[in-house]
Amino acid sequence: MLLIDRATVRQVYPMNRAIEVMAEAMRRYSGGLVDQPLRTILRPESDSGLLGTMPGYVQGEELAGYGLKAMVLKPENPARGLDLHIGIVMVFDPDTGVPVAMMDAGAVTAIRTAAVSAVAADALARPDAGDLAVLGSGVQARSHLEAMRLVRPLRRVRAWSRTAENAQAYREWAAKKLDIEVELVATPAEALAGADLVCTTTSTKEPIVEAADLAPGAHLNAAGASFADHRELSSEAVARSTFFVDSRQSAESESGDLRAPLAEGLVGPDHIAAELGEVLLGDHPGRRAAEEITIYKSLGLGVQDIMSGFAIAEAAQAQGHGHRFTLD
Structure with a gap:
Protein backbone atom coordinates (compact mmCIF):
# COMPACT_ATOMS: atom_id res chain seq x y z
CA MET A 1 0.00 0.00 0.00
CA ALA A 110 -9.45 20.78 -1.76
CA ILE A 111 -8.67 19.76 -5.32
CA ARG A 112 -11.70 17.65 -6.18
CA THR A 113 -14.28 20.10 -4.81
CA ALA A 114 -12.94 22.95 -6.90
CA ALA A 115 -12.54 20.66 -9.91
CA VAL A 116 -16.23 19.70 -9.77
CA SER A 117 -17.16 23.37 -9.53
CA ALA A 118 -15.08 23.96 -12.65
CA VAL A 119 -16.97 21.18 -14.43
CA ALA A 120 -20.24 22.81 -13.38
CA ALA A 121 -19.11 26.27 -14.47
CA ASP A 122 -17.97 24.97 -17.84
CA ALA A 123 -21.32 23.23 -18.36
CA LEU A 124 -23.63 25.92 -16.96
CA ALA A 125 -21.98 29.35 -17.05
CA ARG A 126 -22.34 31.59 -20.07
CA PRO A 127 -19.48 31.23 -22.56
CA ASP A 128 -18.48 34.85 -21.97
CA ALA A 129 -18.50 34.62 -18.17
CA GLY A 130 -15.33 35.95 -16.58
CA ASP A 131 -16.25 38.47 -13.87
CA LEU A 132 -15.63 36.26 -10.84
CA ALA A 133 -16.79 36.81 -7.27
CA VAL A 134 -15.30 34.64 -4.53
CA LEU A 135 -16.91 34.61 -1.09
CA GLY A 136 -14.43 33.22 1.41
CA SER A 137 -10.63 33.26 1.61
CA GLY A 138 -9.65 29.80 2.81
CA VAL A 139 -8.44 26.60 1.18
CA GLN A 140 -11.48 26.26 -1.07
CA ALA A 141 -11.37 29.91 -2.11
CA ARG A 142 -7.81 29.33 -3.31
CA SER A 143 -8.49 26.09 -5.13
CA HIS A 144 -11.64 27.52 -6.73
CA LEU A 145 -9.72 30.46 -8.16
CA GLU A 146 -7.18 28.04 -9.57
CA ALA A 147 -9.96 25.93 -11.10
CA MET A 148 -12.11 28.75 -12.51
CA ARG A 149 -9.23 30.20 -14.51
CA LEU A 150 -8.95 26.89 -16.37
CA VAL A 151 -12.53 26.92 -17.69
CA ARG A 152 -13.13 30.65 -18.29
CA PRO A 153 -10.79 33.58 -19.04
CA LEU A 154 -11.04 35.76 -15.93
CA ARG A 155 -11.22 39.47 -16.69
CA ARG A 156 -11.95 40.54 -13.10
CA VAL A 157 -11.82 38.87 -9.66
CA ARG A 158 -13.37 40.28 -6.48
CA ALA A 159 -13.20 38.58 -3.10
CA TRP A 160 -14.93 39.04 0.24
CA SER A 161 -13.98 37.51 3.58
CA ARG A 162 -15.16 38.11 7.13
CA THR A 163 -11.52 38.46 8.21
CA ALA A 164 -9.48 41.28 6.68
CA GLU A 165 -6.19 39.55 7.45
CA ASN A 166 -7.27 36.38 5.65
CA ALA A 167 -8.54 38.39 2.70
CA GLN A 168 -5.20 40.15 2.34
CA ALA A 169 -3.36 36.82 2.52
CA TYR A 170 -5.65 35.51 -0.22
CA ARG A 171 -4.93 38.52 -2.41
CA GLU A 172 -1.18 38.11 -1.96
CA TRP A 173 -1.35 34.37 -2.66
CA ALA A 174 -3.32 34.91 -5.88
CA ALA A 175 -0.81 37.47 -7.12
CA LYS A 176 2.21 35.32 -6.26
CA LYS A 177 0.99 31.86 -7.25
CA LEU A 178 -1.45 32.55 -10.08
CA ASP A 179 -0.46 36.05 -11.26
CA ILE A 180 -4.08 37.12 -10.76
CA GLU A 181 -5.07 40.48 -9.30
CA VAL A 182 -7.83 40.15 -6.72
CA GLU A 183 -9.88 43.15 -5.61
CA LEU A 184 -10.90 42.98 -1.96
CA VAL A 185 -14.37 44.28 -1.10
CA ALA A 186 -16.15 44.97 2.17
CA THR A 187 -19.43 43.10 1.63
CA PRO A 188 -20.74 40.08 -0.29
CA ALA A 189 -23.03 42.42 -2.24
CA GLU A 190 -20.03 44.39 -3.53
CA ALA A 191 -18.38 41.19 -4.74
CA LEU A 192 -21.56 39.99 -6.43
CA ALA A 193 -22.43 43.25 -8.21
CA GLY A 194 -22.29 42.47 -11.92
CA ALA A 195 -20.44 39.17 -11.41
CA ASP A 196 -21.39 36.49 -13.93
CA LEU A 197 -19.38 33.75 -12.19
CA VAL A 198 -19.60 33.21 -8.43
CA CYS A 199 -18.00 30.76 -5.99
CA THR A 200 -19.15 30.61 -2.37
CA THR A 201 -16.71 28.73 -0.16
CA THR A 202 -17.69 29.54 3.43
CA SER A 203 -18.91 27.57 6.43
CA THR A 204 -21.57 30.09 7.41
CA LYS A 205 -24.87 29.06 8.95
CA GLU A 206 -26.63 32.24 7.79
CA PRO A 207 -27.13 33.28 4.15
CA ILE A 208 -24.64 35.69 2.63
CA VAL A 209 -26.05 35.68 -0.92
CA GLU A 210 -29.26 37.61 -1.48
CA ALA A 211 -31.39 37.26 -4.61
CA ALA A 212 -31.23 40.99 -5.39
CA ASP A 213 -27.42 40.85 -5.49
CA LEU A 214 -27.21 38.19 -8.21
CA ALA A 215 -26.68 39.60 -11.68
CA PRO A 216 -28.87 38.34 -14.55
CA GLY A 217 -27.14 35.47 -16.29
CA ALA A 218 -24.85 34.66 -13.36
CA HIS A 219 -23.72 31.14 -12.56
CA LEU A 220 -23.02 30.36 -8.90
CA ASN A 221 -21.07 27.43 -7.48
CA ALA A 222 -22.24 26.96 -3.88
CA ALA A 223 -19.39 24.85 -2.49
CA GLY A 224 -19.55 25.74 1.21
CA ALA A 225 -22.25 25.14 3.85
CA SER A 226 -22.11 21.37 3.52
CA PHE A 227 -24.52 20.48 6.32
CA ALA A 228 -28.29 20.65 6.79
CA ASP A 229 -27.94 23.41 9.41
CA HIS A 230 -25.64 25.60 7.26
CA ARG A 231 -26.64 28.00 4.49
CA GLU A 232 -24.86 30.38 2.14
CA LEU A 233 -27.85 31.26 -0.06
CA SER A 234 -31.04 33.05 0.87
CA SER A 235 -34.27 31.21 0.15
CA GLU A 236 -35.19 33.87 -2.43
CA ALA A 237 -31.85 33.40 -4.24
CA VAL A 238 -32.50 29.66 -4.53
CA ALA A 239 -36.09 30.23 -5.66
CA ARG A 240 -34.98 32.68 -8.35
CA SER A 241 -32.45 30.27 -9.83
CA THR A 242 -32.35 27.16 -11.95
CA PHE A 243 -30.96 24.78 -9.34
CA PHE A 244 -28.51 21.97 -10.11
CA VAL A 245 -26.95 19.52 -7.65
CA ASP A 246 -24.31 16.80 -7.47
CA SER A 247 -26.88 14.34 -6.08
CA ARG A 248 -30.63 14.68 -5.62
CA GLN A 249 -30.53 12.32 -2.64
CA SER A 250 -27.76 14.25 -0.92
CA ALA A 251 -29.28 17.67 -1.58
CA GLU A 252 -32.71 16.70 -0.32
CA SER A 253 -31.23 15.20 2.85
CA GLU A 254 -28.23 17.42 3.62
CA SER A 255 -28.45 20.82 1.93
CA GLY A 256 -29.61 23.66 4.17
CA ASP A 257 -29.58 25.86 1.08
CA LEU A 258 -32.35 23.73 -0.43
CA ARG A 259 -34.17 22.53 2.66
CA ALA A 260 -34.88 26.05 3.95
CA PRO A 261 -36.81 27.33 0.90
CA LEU A 262 -38.58 23.98 0.70
CA ALA A 263 -39.74 24.35 4.31
CA GLU A 264 -40.83 27.94 3.63
CA GLY A 265 -42.84 26.89 0.59
CA LEU A 266 -40.87 29.13 -1.78
CA VAL A 267 -39.93 26.14 -3.94
CA GLY A 268 -41.43 22.72 -4.50
CA PRO A 269 -39.90 19.23 -4.47
CA ASP A 270 -39.24 19.56 -8.20
CA HIS A 271 -37.02 22.64 -7.87
CA ILE A 272 -33.89 20.59 -8.60
CA ALA A 273 -33.54 20.93 -12.37
CA ALA A 274 -30.98 18.14 -12.73
CA GLU A 275 -27.86 16.54 -11.37
CA LEU A 276 -24.66 17.83 -12.94
CA GLY A 277 -24.01 14.34 -14.30
CA GLU A 278 -27.35 14.41 -16.11
CA VAL A 279 -26.30 17.62 -17.87
CA LEU A 280 -22.97 16.07 -18.86
CA LEU A 281 -24.74 12.95 -20.16
CA GLY A 282 -27.08 15.08 -22.29
CA ASP A 283 -30.19 14.21 -20.30
CA HIS A 284 -30.78 17.87 -19.42
CA PRO A 285 -29.84 20.92 -21.53
CA GLY A 286 -28.42 22.91 -18.61
CA ARG A 287 -28.62 26.66 -19.12
CA ARG A 288 -31.54 27.59 -21.39
CA ALA A 289 -31.19 31.38 -21.62
CA ALA A 290 -28.48 34.03 -21.34
CA GLU A 291 -30.31 35.89 -18.54
CA GLU A 292 -31.02 32.74 -16.52
CA ILE A 293 -29.39 32.47 -13.10
CA THR A 294 -27.96 28.99 -12.49
CA ILE A 295 -26.79 27.57 -9.18
CA TYR A 296 -24.78 24.40 -8.68
CA LYS A 297 -25.03 23.13 -5.10
CA SER A 298 -22.03 21.00 -4.22
CA LEU A 299 -22.15 18.79 -1.14
CA GLY A 300 -19.39 16.38 -2.12
CA LEU A 301 -19.77 12.73 -3.04
CA GLY A 302 -17.75 9.64 -2.20
Missing part, protein backbone atom coordinates in the same frame (compact mmCIF):
# COMPACT_ATOMS: atom_id res chain seq x y z
CA LEU A 2 1.22 3.47 -0.87
CA LEU A 3 1.12 6.19 1.77
CA ILE A 4 0.73 9.52 -0.02
CA ASP A 5 1.20 12.79 1.83
CA ARG A 6 -0.38 16.16 1.13
CA ALA A 7 2.45 17.56 -0.93
CA THR A 8 2.52 14.48 -3.15
CA VAL A 9 -1.25 14.61 -3.70
CA ARG A 10 -0.91 18.15 -4.98
CA GLN A 11 2.12 17.28 -7.10
CA VAL A 12 0.64 14.30 -8.93
CA TYR A 13 -2.97 15.53 -9.20
CA PRO A 14 -2.93 18.87 -11.02
CA MET A 15 -6.21 20.74 -11.36
CA ASN A 16 -6.57 20.13 -15.10
CA ARG A 17 -6.35 16.39 -14.53
CA ALA A 18 -8.78 16.60 -11.62
CA ILE A 19 -11.34 18.41 -13.80
CA GLU A 20 -11.23 15.56 -16.31
CA VAL A 21 -11.62 12.91 -13.60
CA MET A 22 -14.45 14.77 -11.85
CA ALA A 23 -16.43 15.15 -15.06
CA GLU A 24 -16.27 11.39 -15.49
CA ALA A 25 -17.16 10.87 -11.82
CA MET A 26 -20.34 12.90 -12.20
CA ARG A 27 -21.28 11.06 -15.39
CA ARG A 28 -20.82 7.71 -13.68
CA TYR A 29 -22.81 8.77 -10.63
CA SER A 30 -25.82 9.98 -12.59
CA GLY A 31 -25.42 7.08 -15.01
CA GLY A 32 -26.01 4.53 -12.26
CA LEU A 33 -22.46 3.20 -12.09
CA VAL A 34 -21.85 4.12 -8.45
CA ASP A 35 -23.01 2.41 -5.25
CA GLN A 36 -22.70 4.67 -2.24
CA PRO A 37 -24.85 5.42 0.81
CA LEU A 38 -25.40 8.88 2.17
CA ARG A 39 -22.38 9.95 4.18
CA THR A 40 -22.51 9.07 7.85
CA ILE A 41 -21.95 11.90 10.31
CA LEU A 42 -21.06 11.10 13.93
CA ARG A 43 -21.48 14.10 16.30
CA PRO A 44 -20.69 13.09 19.91
CA GLU A 45 -22.31 15.37 22.49
CA SER A 46 -19.08 15.31 24.49
CA ASP A 47 -16.90 16.64 21.65
CA SER A 48 -16.86 19.76 19.48
CA GLY A 49 -15.96 17.88 16.32
CA LEU A 50 -17.53 15.32 14.06
CA LEU A 51 -16.51 12.28 12.05
CA GLY A 52 -17.78 11.82 8.51
CA THR A 53 -17.39 8.61 6.51
CA MET A 54 -18.07 8.19 2.79
CA PRO A 55 -17.65 4.65 1.39
CA GLY A 56 -18.51 3.62 -2.13
CA TYR A 57 -18.01 1.35 -5.10
CA VAL A 58 -17.41 2.69 -8.62
CA GLN A 59 -17.86 0.70 -11.82
CA GLY A 60 -15.80 1.37 -14.93
CA GLU A 61 -12.82 0.28 -16.98
CA GLU A 62 -10.44 2.57 -15.07
CA LEU A 63 -10.37 4.45 -11.77
CA ALA A 64 -12.86 1.94 -10.42
CA GLY A 65 -13.34 -0.20 -7.34
CA TYR A 66 -13.98 0.22 -3.64
CA GLY A 67 -12.92 3.30 -1.73
CA LEU A 68 -13.51 5.25 1.44
CA LYS A 69 -13.03 8.73 2.82
CA ALA A 70 -13.00 9.32 6.57
CA MET A 71 -12.61 12.86 7.87
CA VAL A 72 -12.73 14.55 11.26
CA LEU A 73 -13.86 18.17 11.44
CA LYS A 74 -12.38 20.05 14.38
CA PRO A 75 -13.51 23.70 14.76
CA GLU A 76 -10.46 24.50 16.90
CA ASN A 77 -7.95 23.41 14.27
CA PRO A 78 -7.49 26.67 12.33
CA ALA A 79 -6.39 28.41 15.54
CA ARG A 80 -3.86 25.61 15.98
CA GLY A 81 -2.49 26.14 12.50
CA LEU A 82 -4.17 22.96 11.25
CA ASP A 83 -6.84 22.35 8.61
CA LEU A 84 -10.45 22.34 9.71
CA HIS A 85 -10.83 18.92 8.06
CA ILE A 86 -8.37 16.11 8.81
CA GLY A 87 -8.62 12.62 7.38
CA ILE A 88 -7.72 9.98 4.84
CA VAL A 89 -8.87 8.60 1.51
CA MET A 90 -8.30 4.88 0.88
CA VAL A 91 -8.73 2.88 -2.32
CA PHE A 92 -8.67 -0.89 -2.74
CA ASP A 93 -7.64 -3.20 -5.55
CA PRO A 94 -10.85 -4.01 -7.48
CA ASP A 95 -9.85 -7.67 -7.96
CA THR A 96 -8.34 -8.65 -4.63
CA GLY A 97 -9.57 -5.98 -2.21
CA VAL A 98 -6.00 -5.36 -1.07
CA PRO A 99 -5.53 -1.72 -0.02
CA VAL A 100 -3.81 0.12 -2.87
CA ALA A 101 -3.20 3.50 -1.29
CA MET A 102 -3.99 5.77 1.64
CA MET A 103 -3.62 9.54 1.26
CA ASP A 104 -4.27 12.90 2.86
CA ALA A 105 -7.99 13.62 2.49
CA GLY A 106 -7.69 17.36 3.02
CA ALA A 107 -5.59 17.77 -0.10
CA VAL A 108 -7.89 15.50 -2.10
CA THR A 109 -10.97 17.41 -0.96
CA VAL A 303 -17.32 8.87 -5.90
CA GLN A 304 -15.35 12.10 -6.27
CA ASP A 305 -12.90 11.05 -3.58
CA ILE A 306 -12.69 7.45 -4.74
CA MET A 307 -11.96 8.23 -8.39
CA SER A 308 -9.53 10.94 -7.30
CA GLY A 309 -7.89 8.41 -4.99
CA PHE A 310 -7.36 5.92 -7.80
CA ALA A 311 -6.04 8.66 -10.12
CA ILE A 312 -3.62 9.89 -7.45
CA ALA A 313 -2.45 6.37 -6.61
CA GLU A 314 -1.79 5.57 -10.28
CA ALA A 315 0.11 8.80 -10.84
CA ALA A 316 2.15 8.45 -7.64
CA GLN A 317 3.13 4.91 -8.52
CA ALA A 318 4.02 5.83 -12.11
CA GLN A 319 6.16 8.76 -10.96
CA GLY A 320 7.82 6.89 -8.10
CA HIS A 321 6.23 8.92 -5.31
CA GLY A 322 4.71 7.86 -2.02
CA HIS A 323 5.94 5.54 0.73
CA ARG A 324 5.30 1.85 0.31
CA PHE A 325 3.89 0.07 3.35
CA THR A 326 3.42 -3.71 3.59
CA LEU A 327 0.48 -5.04 5.58
CA ASP A 328 1.99 -8.53 5.99
